[in-house]
Amino acid sequence: xxxxxxxxxxxxxxxxxxxxxxxxxxxxxxxxxxxxxxxxxxxxxxxxxxxxxxxxxxxxxxxxxxxxxxxxxxxxxxxxxxxxxxxxxxxxxxxxxxxxxxxxxxxxxxxxxxxxxxxxxxxxxxxxxxxxxxxxxxxxxxxxxxxxxxxxxxxxxxxxxxxxxxxxxxxxxxxxxxxxxxxxxxxxxxxxxxxxxxxxxxxxxxxxxxxxxxxxxxxxxxxxxxxxxxxxxxxxxxxxxxxxxxxxxxxxxxxxxxxxxxxxxxxxxxxxxxxxxxxxxxxxxxxxxxxxxxxxxxxxxxxxxx
Amino acid sequence: xxxxxxxxxxxxxxxxxxxxxxxxxxxxxxxxxxxxxxxxxxxxxxxxxxxxxxxxxxxxxxxxxxxxxxxxxxxxxxxxxxxxxxxxxxxxxxxxxxxxxxxxxxxxxxxxxxxxxxxxxxxxxxxxxxxxxxxxxxxxxxxxxxxxxxxxxxxxxxxxxxxxxxxxxxxxxxxxxxxxxxxxxxxxxxxxxxxxxxxxxxxxxxxxxxxxxxxxxxxxxxxxxxxxxxxxxxxxxxxxxxxxxxxxxxxxxxxxxxxxxxxxxxxxxxxxxxxxxxxxxxxxxxxxxxxxxxxxxxxxxxxxxxxxxxxxxxxxxxxxxxxxxxxxxxxxxxxxxxxxxxxxxxxxxxxxxxxxxxxxxxxxxxxxxxxxxxxxxxxxxxxxxxxxxxxxxxxxxxxxxxxxxxxxxxxxxxxxxxxxxxxxxxxxxxxxx
Numbered sequence: 223x224x225x226x227x228x229x230x231x232x233x234x235x236x237x238x239x240x241x242x243x244x245x246x247x248x249x250x251x252x253x254x255x256x257x258x259x260x261x262x263x264x265x266x267x268x269x270x271x272x273x274x275x276x277x278x279x280x281x282x283x284x285x286x287x288x289x290x291x292x293x294x295x296x297x298x299x300x301x302x303x304x305x306x307x308x309x310x311x312x313x314x315x316x317x318x319x320x321x322x323x324x325x326x327x328x329x330x331x332x333x334x335x336x337x338x339x340x341x342x343x344x345x346x347x348x349x350x351x352x353x354x355x356x357x358x359x360x361x362x363x364x365x366x367x368x369x370x371x372x373x374x375x376x377x378x379x380x381x382x383x384x385x386x387x388x389x390x391x392x393x394x395x396x397x398x399x400x401x402x403x404x405x406x407x408x409x410x411x412x413x414x415x416x417x418x419x420x421x422x423x424x425x426x427x428x429x430x431x432x433x434x435x436x437x438x439x440x441x442x443x444x445x446x447x448x449x450x451x452x453x454x455x456x457x458x459x460x461x462x463x464x465x466x467x468x469x470x471x472x473x474x475x476x477x478x479x480x481x482x483x484x485x486x487x488x489x490x491x492x493x494x495x496x497x498x499x500x501x502x503x504x505x506x507x508x509x510x511x512x513x514x515x516x517x518x519x520x521x522x523x524x525x526x527x528x
Numbered sequence: 529x530x531x532x533x534x535x536x537x538x539x540x541x542x543x544x545x546x547x548x549x550x551x552x553x554x555x556x557x558x559x560x561x562x563x564x565x566x567x568x569x570x571x572x573x574x575x576x577x578x579x580x581x582x583x584x585x586x587x588x589x590x591x592x593x594x595x596x597x598x599x600x601x602x603x604x605x606x607x608x609x610x611x612x613x614x615x616x617x618x619x620x621x622x623x624x625x626x627x628x629x630x631x632x633x634x635x636x637x638x639x640x641x642x643x644x645x646x647x648x649x650x651x652x653x654x655x656x657x658x659x660x661x662x663x664x665x666x667x668x669x670x671x672x673x674x675x676x677x678x679x680x681x682x683x684x685x686x687x688x689x690x691x692x693x694x695x696x697x698x699x700x701x702x703x704x705x706x707x708x709x710x711x712x713x714x715x716x717x718x719x720x721x722x723x724x725x726x727x728x729x730x731x732x733x734x735x736x737x738x739x740x741x742x743x744x745x746x747x748x749x750x751x752x753x754x755x756x757x758x759x760x761x762x763x764x765x766x767x768x769x770x771x772x773x774x775x776x777x778x779x780x781x782x783x784x785x786x787x788x789x790x791x792x793x794x795x796x797x798x799x800x801x802x803x804x805x806x807x808x809x810x811x812x813x814x815x816x817x818x819x820x821x822x823x824x825x826x827x828x829x830x831x832x833x834x835x836x837x838x839x840x841x842x843x844x845x846x847x848x849x850x851x852x853x854x855x856x857x858x859x860x861x862x863x864x865x866x867x868x869x870x871x872x873x874x875x876x877x878x879x880x881x882x883x884x885x886x887x888x889x890x891x892x893x894x895x896x897x898x899x900x901x902x903x904x905x906x907x908x909x910x911x912x913x914x915x916x917x918x919x920x921x922x923x924x925x926x927x928x929x930x931x932x933x934x935x936x937x938x939x940x941x942x943x944x945x946x947x948x949x950x951x952x953x954x955x956x957x958x959x960x961x
Contacts, residue, residue, distance in 0.1 A: 258565045280579075349789070429573050430572075495844060500882050503882060
């Protein structure tokens with residue numbers, strides 16, 4: 223039992239998560255300031271802290287006859303699954319909870335997001351939330367298969383489902399061999415956080431979609447949950463595709479953090495860069511273009527490994 | 529308590545604004561958007577996320593909607609009205625200080641009375657759900673007029689929720705109240721509550737009380753079950769009547785669309801414009817008179833384009849179009865930038881995929897409309913010639929046919945693409961020359 227749980231990695235986990243969430247959100251705030259033509263100052267970068275403080279001071283609210291339990295559970299699940307997903311990502315060779323099937327664990331938690339975001343929308347008994355929830359499900363149908371295949375491709379190449387093993391292998395970075403899988407993985411990461419071009423579930427045209435009826439702490443939990451999933455995606459991409467902690471000069475841990483931060487910044491900057499990809503139109507692209515491409519990629523990698 | 533005050537001041541340094549443009553409030557809207565963009569005060573899409581309700585134009589036609597939106601604000605909240613010629617910055621700062629005024633917020637919180645949860649009765653449905661409240665008084669607001677903004681501070685609505693022990697609720701609908709029966713979901717502008725079609729015979733215009741047919745089943749909170757009807761694929765799906773507008777982000781002022789939705793597909797749509805046409809056109813009159821006709825034409829097109837891009841979710845480009853619009857209003861001629869925006873729009877394949885095929889007026893689709901607007905704006909600024917004013921068919925009659933069969937995203941795009949016609953901006957822009 224003590225082998226599976228690394229205590230000090232587990233204790234470090236929430237701090238690392240918080241630091242990365244703040245860093246990611248600061249980058250996002252800075253990018254928004256630049257887009258609006260404002261200078262990026264400390265006040266801009268403190269935007270996320272300010273938003274968090276505001277949400278703690280603003281009252282919570284409810285609607286007429288919501289399904290309160292499922293609504294709040296849905297919101298909380300977004301954050302909880304992100305933390306659980308991050309628990310299997312190795313930091314310096316040891317994950318907080320080392321698991322021989324960490325990749326499958328990650329995928330399973332991501333599928334819980336289907337329920338979580340849909341419930342957050344439906345539970346509010348509001349038409350905007352419902353529309354947002356269904357948009358999310360439509361997006362999920364589009365990205366889920368390619369995402370699973372991307373994970374499988376990385377596991378096949380590394381010969382293991384354990385992220386610690388995958389990250390510790392050294393040698394050529396997998397992303398060189400499977401660029402399509404990496405791109406699909408990143409796009410899915412954006413999609414399950416409803417971020418950037420995939421933010422139709424929380425879009426302004428449906429008055430905020432899934433977020434339409436949330437205020438106060440409930441809203442904070444869901445917003446932090448979205449960022450936390452971006453962090454989890456970025457963190458997991460390092461052992462899967464970016465060679466774990468390998469790199470000259472700096473120790474493993476430092477490289478892992480650097481790579482995680484770089485991927486996180488890339489993910490965060492996708493916001494506002496493209497028009498919203500409407501779910502039904504994205505489904506076409508995903509099933510007709512992405513899925514065959516990733517299947518081909520998996521085939522190529524399997525042949526290479528053989 | 530020094531710490532909480534300091535935290536409040538930090539937290540509400542950039543309050544979230546819910547901007548409502550009533551007919552005739554275009555100048556105010558442009559000013560607020562500019563202020564928000566320059567200071568980083570977010571313009572939000574839902575009252576759940578807003579601190580200040582900022583209204584411009586003649587809000588009298590929207591009053592009932594504004595009251596209902598106001599009560600959906602969680603506290604602390606404030607209201608600001610931007611009148612013609614008002615100092616927007618000053619008024620918004622005053623609004624922000626009202627958020628920090630704790631005794632005022634506490635009064636706001638205590639001032640509402642609310643009936644307890646219980647089965648709704650027909651008697652409760654008078655006008656508004658707040659029994660015991662004489663009139664709707666969303667509070668005194670800071671009237672923006674020629675006088676200084678120092679006098680009336682923005683006011684607090686009279687509808688804050690009472691303290692419910694054990695529950696932290698903000699500005700909510702009381703459970704068991706008649707709200708949903710106001711024609712079902714009537715005026716559900718934002719963040720609606722349960723919008724169930726009451727036995728299929730809800731009539732939003734008259735606030736029919738059709739919902740009390742309980743079918744012998746005790747339905748929760750007096751809401752009816754949604755009726756089902758055949759949809760376009762021959763399936764039987766739930767039918768929901770939903771009102772869009774007049775309080776919605778990037779939405780033409782005073783427009784109310786009653787849609788019958790199945791899933792998120794619009795099966796029927798009825799369109800209504802609140803307020804007079806001449807009031808609507810007068811809204812642009814405050815912005816445009818100092819500009820010559822080509823610049824005016826460029827302004828209205830850039831404005832409509834920025835709203836359409838924002839609805840399409842392309843925030844960065846929408847902000848660029850907004851900045852260009854403001855530059856032209858200030859008298860500049862940023863021809864090169866507008867042309868660059870034009871090129872970026874034509875090169876964007878994502879934009880093409882997402883907006884092509886969404887039919888709008890004049891036989892164009894939304895993508896072509898976007899490109900035409902930006903091309904006309906670029907031409908107007910470069911050649912100093914006014915683009916031809918398209919003879920817009922009666923949009924209110926054409927819109928329902930355009931909207932039938934689209935999904936919600938498509939509906940928003942179509943409405944944003946006829947924005948010029950609805951605001952009468954183009955005619956106004958042309959009229960002065």
